[in-house]
Amino acid sequence: MTDLTLLQQITDYSNRHDPYPLYARLREKPVHHDETGPYVIGGYHAVRALLHDPRISSERRNRTATTELPGQEDGDEGGTLPPNFLRLDPPEHDRLRAITNRPFGPPHSPHRIDGMRGELQTIVTDLTDALDGDEIDLVERFSYPFPVTVICRLLGVPREDESRFHGWADTLVATLDPQPGQDVTERDRIAQQARIELGLYLNGLIEERRKSPGDDMLSQLASGDAPESRMSNMEVLSTAALLLIAGHETTVNLITNGMLTLLRHPQVLERLRADARLAVPLVEELLRYEPPVQMLPNRTPITDIEFAGTTIPKGSSIWLMLAAANRDPKRFADPDRFDPDRVDIQHLGLGSGIHSCFGAPLARLEAQLALSELARRLERPRLVEDPPPYRTNAVLRGPRQLRIAIDGVRP
Ligand code: HEM
Numbered sequence: 001m002t003d004l005t006l007l008q009q010i011t012d013y014s015n016r017h018d019p020y021p022l023y024a025r026l027r028e029k030p031v032h033h034d035e036t037g038p039y040v041i042g043g044y045h046a047v048r049a050l051l052h053d054p055r056i057s058s059e060r061r062n063r064t065a066t067t068e069l070p071g072q073e074d075g076d077e078g079g080t081l082p083p084n085f086l087r088l089d090p091p092e093h094d095r096l097r098a099i100t101n102r103p104f105g106p107p108h109s110p111h112r113i114d115g116m117r118g119e120l121q122t123i124v125t126d127l128t129d130a131l132d133g134d135e136i137d138l139v140e141r142f143s144y145p146f147p148v149t150v151i152c153r154l155l156g157v158p159r160e161d162e163s164r165f166h167g168w169a170d171t172l173v174a175t176l177d178p179q180p181g182q183d184v185t186e187r188d189r190i191a192q193q194a195r196i197e198l199g200l201y202l203n204g205l206i207e208e209r210r211k212s213p214g215d216d217m218l219s220q221l222a223s224g225d226a227p228e229s230r231m232s233n234m235e236v237l238s239t240a241a242l243l244l245i246a247g248h249e250t251t252v253n254l255i256t257n258g259m260l261t262l263l264r265h266p267q268v269l270e271r272l273r274a275d276a277r278l279a280v281p282l283v284e285e286l287l288r289y290e291p292p293v294q295m296l297p298n299r300t301p302i303t304d305i306e307f308a309g310t311t312i313p314k315g316s317s318i319w320l321m322l323a324a325a326n327r328d329p330k331r332f333a334d335p336d337r338f339d340p341d342r343v344d345i346q347h348l349g350l351g352s353g354i355h356s357c358f359g360a361p362l363a364r365l366e367a368q369l370a371l372s373e374l375a376r377r378l379e380r381p382r383l384v385e386d387p388p389p390y391r392t393n394a395v396l397r398g399p400r401q402l403r404i405a406i407d408g409v410r411p
Helices: 006-011 020-026 044-051 092-101 117-129 138-143 145-155 159-174 184-211 217-222 233-246 249-264 266-274 276-289 360-377
Strands: 039-041 135-137 296-301 305-307 310-312 318-320 403-405
Touching (some): 006 020, 044 318, 092 233, 135 138, 145 159, 145 249, 184 233, 217 233, 249 360, 266 360, 276 360
Parallel strands (some): 039 318
């Protein structure tokens, strides 16, 4: 027997490799009011309903409840920048998201992501070409460097500065993965230093791009022509940092969880090797089955709400458990089975409602290209360790390392 509450067990590192049985227990009740304070929701329909409920806020200042549980670290602005739109409610959220979307997606920029396909494929090919030796750590050699290179290209960071940018990103992402016994003050000092350096660097780049704009996102965010399509320098900075953080660890984990799942299902890996088109439905099923963002622990009601017979008080902490919802048998048949042929696949792996993942088309394309390249080119890949060691973070869950033995890399 354990003395830990259900939510403490879920966030406890010993369960990181397989939290799914705990999520099943969570779904037994529509609302689990944990003894540590938070109201935790795990059923698909309930999570989805709350993601669409305007009485549920994403703003920290509306939350009065405090909890000792890990999971609410931001790793993004650390007080140096104004809150980004992930952490804002309407109308500010909608204004900033709309401006950010102008250079990113339809209707103003319908070709941005598809236009990056060739460049993404080149990055993936180069990373795979460099995988020599008979054992590789996929995280270090492939999943980790890929998304940050992509964000650099998206923002328009000059090639010669990319390695400096990688260094700052590494430091910031490391704050999302606290290590037991680590000197927290020292870690925070280093992270703060990286934030300042990154901020100064981006500020310089924004100034340059205001003078001579290019086709990159940073130029377009900094030089919008109408007032409603313009951001202040601080807002551009905060948005650029959001794109970096939100698009980094998540994509690393999607690719790594993807390869781990494929190696555990060799017949699916073989199918992908023979037909790269399988990558599209396969990535959707992965976002359901092993979502990189397991839960959203940052919601709070702005008024008392009645939900499934429970009163959730204003200012309390609500945790929406995306990964539990994705395995709800009331929504998905045989939910613990990984099945890329599933047709009814409206998962919550990218969220839902006004905050649903802004980078979704890019995230999908990155994972599709990465997994089909690895499936096609790695010669007889085998897991060296199963389960692999996980990162400590329960929210952004994924292996810290994925060691794979290979017989070589095909051309
Ligand atoms: C596999 C990769 C990814 C996953 C699983 C993922 C997942 C999510 C989820 C679940 C949310 C909802 C957060 C909430 O409701 O509070 C979200 C929001 C967001 N994501 Fe992603 N994401 C991924 C990749 C990316 C990429 C590549 C980018 C950037 C290019 C990005 C940018 C964002 C932004 C800016 C938001 C905030 C949207 C808003 O508040 O309106 N994400 N993401």
